[in-house]
Amino acid sequence: MSDAAKHLPRLTAAVVPLLVLCALPFYLESYWLRIGLFSMAAAIGAIGLSLLSGTAGQLSMGHAFFLAVGAYGYVWFSGDPGPGLPPVVAMVLAVLLAGAAGGLFSPVAGRVKGMYLGIATLALVFIGHHLMLTLDGVTGGFNGRSVEPMEIGGLVLDSGRDDLVVLGVPFGAEERLWYFGLVLLAFTWFTARGLLRGRPGRALAALRDSETAASVMGVPVARHRSSAFVVSSMYAGLAGVLIALSFRRVVPDHFGLVLSIDYLAMIVIGGLGSVGGAVAGAFFVTALPLVMAKYADQLPLVAAPGSPDGSLGPTEASRYLYGAAIVVILLWAPDGLHGLARRLRSRLRSRLRREPPAPPHGPGPAEPVTPAPTTTAPSVPVKEHTP
Amino acid sequence: MTGLLDTLLAGLALGAVYALVALGFVIIFKASHVMNFAHGSMLLLGGYLTAVLHEHLGFAGALAAGVLATAALAGVVDRVLLQRLPQDPRAAHVATIVTIGVDILLVTDLARRIGGDLLSLGDPWGDRVRTFGPVTVPDSRLAAVAVSALVIGAVFALFRYSRWGLSLRCAAEDTEAAALQGIRLGRTRMLAWCLAGALxxxxxxxxxxxxxxxxERTTGQIALKAFPAAILGGLASPVGALAGSLVIGLTEAFVITYQSDLHVLGDGLSDVAPYVVMVLVLLVRPNGLFGAKGAARV
Known part of the structure; x- marks a missing residue:
């Protein structure tokens, strides 16, 4: 088999979803596109958090803070109280600002470990929320600020004054932002995979598995911990910019503890340490409540909004389902969706292999391929680092 | 001077209540390496049951029922959900996220039942106050300090002298060795969860x-302030939880009293101050005040 033919399945596996994603704005309502946009923003942030928690083994619950720094940074840099820079420049500066905020926290992030860091970063969420309310010259206080639309080479990503129509489909804000989000997500995906598979990723994984061993091998512990934190905050900042652009208004209450916990849930549901898993988890956690809120009144036992007291409203129904989904998924697959997919794939492969001619040594070689849960299960959730 | 004494007492009472919650975190963490995010909603459940039942059973009966039911729920959550997960300390974050799921379920349900109401728990102290010289103290605060001191003392005695306490300390030291000695890890763990739920x-x-x-339905969020208290003292140290709670309680009380002087820093500073103190302490001692620096074995 030639090289090209060998790469063909992998290439199609990468290109087909991309084509589908590019085609979606031509078919979907703007409601669904908005859900998609929120999910993309969440995916970018989740990839960043996954670098930190899944690879470096550091738990962070302060992600909402860095998202907020990115979002407010963009708004301030591009907006009226603020220098009013071109949006692209403002975006880059906002990402750098989020990185700098992560760097400021690095004296803590470099020294404090695991669960301790998780709670320490919780502080950032509360302090950040306090700052957002207090510095109302910059942040607009409780009511927040509206967001300048992104502009690239004269094309404003807004429901704009120009009535752009592509192939008979009117292109409003959601359609335009969709492609922008896709580009950002693709950028994040490839840079994160590059980081994970390269030298830094290996150093971080070594650090996670054994700090002592890693430092003996010459990995500077504190520096790697804090730089993982900085990189993860920069991704969070980028996600914050996209969130700001798709909401068109930033308010302090969005960036609360709940958001941080959602991000943590995303990467754990997706499967720690995997870029694909983080994206899947982000879509799951972001889209599920929105989709459920849309269809909740059609579920059995759920009353329409505004029904008498004591009946189950759609918002509550979607919260119940969300909570239950987290519990059920993690009990069923403690290594997350990524681990689930991997097990399905290996089971499928072993079945395919078994079917054609009988294996040379009887049933023997086919059996071990089906994962033996006793040997893989305990090590999988933290060990896994193949993106 | 009176203001200072008042503030000190308020801080002490607040710290005593935080200590009950933070001690729960520490017990659970020691037994299962899990940070229990459902603690706030368990607290809310206990309060809700007491509030609903106190007209039928009287305050003491309702409180007993609430405490027992919450303890049972915590035990069930651990036994039925968390003990099914892989028992690797490094995989504890999975269990932590599961508790977040449990918290979402519980809080949604309780918030739906409580709605916008303010439920009275029918406690015997009412709004009576006592005057000691220049200081006036509500009875409920005195009760908080006294009951917490008693209960926490009892919990420490349990740790020190009971078979369960010994099992728990052994299991926390070395799980495998403890299992080989015949300690029932599952049951020890579950009892720890029950105790934390009761607290x-x-x-x-x-x-x-x-x-x-x-x-009210937001009462459970108080658990978020017990987080810094537990971390501040060192997550695996019950004494640390006690010290951390007092520090956090006093910090909060002082910031509330002197808020007007600190107005430059914005409103609602008392909600942020505990976290600032925590970060400062962690900067100096990354494992908390009483946390042992884990020895690394190569």
Whole structure:
């Protein structure tokens, strides 16, 4: 088999979803596109958090803070109280600002470990929320600020004054932002995979598995911990910019503890340490409540909004389902969706292999391929680092 | 001077209540390496049951029922959900996220039942106050300090002298060796969860008592302030939880009293101050005040 033919399945596996994603704005309502946009923003942030928690083994619950720094940074840099820079420049500066905020926290992030860091970063969420309310010259206080639309080479990503129509489909804000989000997500995906598979990723994984061993091998512990934190905050900042652009208004209450916990849930549901898993988890956690809120009144036992007291409203129904989904998924697959997919794939492969001619040594070689849960299960959730 | 004494007492009472919650975190963490995010909603459940039942059973009966039910729920959550997960300390974050799921379920349900109401728990202290010379103290605060001191003392005695306490300390030291000695890890763990649940339910009573106006659906969020208290002292150290809670309680009370002087820093500073103190302490001692620096084995 030639090289090209060998790469063909992998290439199609990468290109087909991309084509589908590019085609979606031509078919979907703007409601669904908005859900998609929120999910993309969440995916970018989740990839960043996954670098930190899944690879470096550091738990962070302060992600909402860095998202907020990115979002407010963009708004301030591009907006009226603020220098009013071109949006692209403002975006880059906002990402750098989020990185700098992560760097400021690095004296803590470099020294404090695991669960301790998780709670320490919780502080950032509360302090950040306090700052957002207090510095109302910059942040607009409780009511927040509206967001300048992104502009690239004269094309404003807004429901704009120009009535752009592509192939008979009117292109409003959601359609335009969709492609922008896709580009950002693709950028994040490839840079994160590059980081994970390269030298830094290996150093971080070594650090996670054994700090002592890693430092003996010459990995500077504190520096790697804090730089993982900085990189993860920069991704969070980028996600914050996209969130700001798709909401068109930033308010302090969005960036609360709940958001941080959602991000943590995303990467754990997706499967720690995997870029694909983080994206899947982000879509799951972001889209599920929105989709459920849309269809909740059609579920059995759920009353329409505004029904008498004591009946189950759609918002509550979607919260119940969300909570239950987290519990059920993690009990069923403690290594997350990524681990689930991997097990399905290996089971499928072993079945395919078994079917054609009988294996040379009887049933023997086919059996071990089906994962033996006793040997893989305990090590999988933290060990896994193949993106 | 009176202001200072008042503030000190308020801080002490607040710290005593936080200590009940933070001790629960520490017990659970010691037994299972899990940070229990459902602690706030368990606290709320205890308070809610007490509030609903006190007209039928009287305060003491309702409190007992609330405490027992919450303890049972915590035990069930551990036994039925968390003990099914892989028992690797490094995989503890999975269990932590599962508790977040449990928290979402519980809080949604309780918030739906409580709605916008303020529930009275029917506690015997009411709004009575006592005057000692220049200082006036609400009875409920005195009760909070006294009951917490008693209960925490009892818990420490349990740790030190009971078979369960010994099992727990052994299991925390070396799980494998403990299992080989015949310690029933599952049961030890579950009992730890039950105890923590009971403490949380007890804390709910004092959080809803005077000078607070009653139990509302956001009362459970108080657990978020016990997080810094638990971390500050060192997550695996019960004594640390106690010390951390007092530090956090006093910090909060002082910031509330002197808020007007600190107005430059914005409103609502008392909600942020505990976290600032925590970060400062962690900068100096990354494992908390009483946390042992784990020895690394190569």
């Amino acid at each position: 949380a339910a007890l804390a709910a009573v004092f959080l809803a008592a005077f000078p607070a106006t009653g139990l």
